[in-house]
Amino acid sequence: MAEIHSAIACNLDADILSASLPLFESGSVDAIEWSFDALHQRQELPEWFRALLTAFSRSNRLIGHGIFFSIFSGKWLPEQEQWLKSLKKYAADFHFDHITEHFGFMTGKDFHHGAPLSIPFSPVTLAIGIDRLQRIQEACRCPVGLENLAFSYSLDDVKRHGAFLEKLVEPVNGFIILDLHNLFCQTHNFNVDFEPLLACYPLDRVREIHISGGSWEPSVAVPSTIIRRDTHDEKVPDTVFDFLRTTIPRCPNLKFVVLEQLGTGLRSEASRVAFRDDFLQIQRIVKAASLRATSINTFQPPSFQLRTTPVEDSLLYRQQTALSRILEEAGSEAEARSQLEASVLAHSDWQIEHWNAAMLETAVHIAQKWKNGFTPDA
Numbered sequence: 257m258a259e260i261h262s263a264i265a266c267n268l269d270a271d272i273l274s275a276s277l278p279l280f281e282s283g284s285v286d287a288i289e290w291s292f293d294a295l296h297q298r299q300e301l302p303e304w305f306r307a308l309l310t311a312f313s314r315s316n317r318l319i320g321h322g323i324f325f326s327i328f329s330g331k332w333l334p335e336q337e338q339w340l341k342s343l344k345k346y347a348a349d350f351h352f353d354h355i356t357e358h359f360g361f362m363t364g365k366d367f368h369h370g371a372p373l374s375i376p377f378s379p380v381t382l383a384i385g386i387d388r389l390q391r392i393q394e395a396c397r398c399p400v401g402l403e404n405l406a407f408s409y410s411l412d413d414v415k416r417h418g419a420f421l422e423k424l425v426e427p428v429n430g431f432i433i434l435d436l437h438n439l440f441c442q443t444h445n446f447n448v449d450f451e452p453l454l455a456c457y458p459l460d461r462v463r464e465i466h467i468s469g470g471s472w473e474p475s476v477a478v479p480s481t482i483i484r485r486d487t488h489d490e491k492v493p494d495t496v497f498d499f500l501r502t503t504i505p506r507c508p509n510l511k512f513v514v515l516e517q518l519g520t521g522l523r524s525e526a527s528r529v530a531f532r533d534d535f536l537q538i539q540r541i542v543k544a545a546s547l548r549a550t551s552i553n554t555f556q557p558p559s560f561q562l563r564t565t566p567v568e569d570s571l572l573y574r575q576q577t578a579l580s581r582i583l584e585e586a587g588s589e590a591e592a593r594s595q596l597e598a599s600v601l602a603h604s605d606w607q608i609e610h611w612n613a614a615m616l617e618t619a620v621h622i623a624q625k626w627k628n629g630f631t632p633d634a
Contacts, residue, residue, distance in 0.1 A: 261511060263287035268302070275528040287512055321356050327359070330380075382423055409612060451502075464514060467496060469487075476617065483614055505545060509553045574600055
């Protein structure tokens with residue numbers, strides 16, 4: 257029988273490591289997910305952390321998760337080239353069972369500033385995404401995947417996201433991280449039921465599931481609305497555990513279920529106890545559901561000929577640059593919409609005319625929170 261591993265997103269963060277230590281000491285953690293590109297301010301790994309990564313690597317229980325590659329940037333950036341070089345080095349130092357990256361493009365003035373936001377589901381972005389996945393695959397020489405995005409501008413985007421992900425990963429025999437809290441956000445923010453939303457995803461492509469918590473944010477643009485945000489700073493809602501029970505049996509190639517939480521949400525003893533309780537709950541659900549047939553897809557990379565030059569699109573890059581500037585500078589949702597309607601994004605594949613007001617407001621908040629880079633107290 258194929259085994260599902262219960263894992264923790266474990267980065268070089270004192271609060272995460274402190275909260276997780278009792279779980280490591282008891283041997284409860286099957287695997288760890290490491291965001292290898294979150295080390296841009298640190299030149300070397302401490303030996304003790306390298307030893308932790310090596311131990312899980314040798315057991316084929318280390319998975320890598322990227323944050324900053326900005327896979328859909330319309331312009332190929334020098335920072336992306338450096339990101340691939342760093343990944344290639346880490347892949348030589350450690351054995352990753354697979355490598356994943358976030359869906360979307362990064363707003364912000366440089367590579368390590370900004371937040372991941374959605375893009376049009378178009379032939380242009382599809383071609384760029386496939387090209388970038390191939391470049392990641394060439395650097396790491398292992399299975400690659402993408403995570404579904406929590407944020408969407410419209411219900412139409414929510415419904416089309418899973419099919420677009422399938423088109424992206426199929427040419428590289430890639431897989432999907434299905435983040436169930438991201439789906440929880442969408443069920444609330446767009447008033448859709450979980451079952452039809454889950455049916456929009458190619459569940460045979462799911463190799464990893466993410467579980468996390470988040471927060472609530474009242475909308476000013478739409479006063480009667482409260483937005484669910486994927487902020488990773490609170491315990492896992494009971495509904496997300498219910499989603500996990502429902503989803504596992506439908507994912508024949510599932511291998512890892514990962515608990516994510518930011519260290520900023522783990523600074524009290526009560527929050528650390530809640531974090532460990534969440535992990536043990538995941539472990540119980542996984543163990544109860546683990547008796548299933550052997551995986552039918554190992555997601556090993558196929559043979560392909562990489563293009564000499566990366567795929568680019570100058571119009572998409574201009575649109576992304578304009579969108580980033582507007583979101584980071586607008587004083588309100590109304591101001592952002594006015595500027596968008598007068599920009600290169602108007603009457604385009606972005607379909608800004610149909611963007612939900614509360615979600616545009618949320619995009620403004622996300623971009624302005626991240627525009628100076630992610631900091632622990634942001």
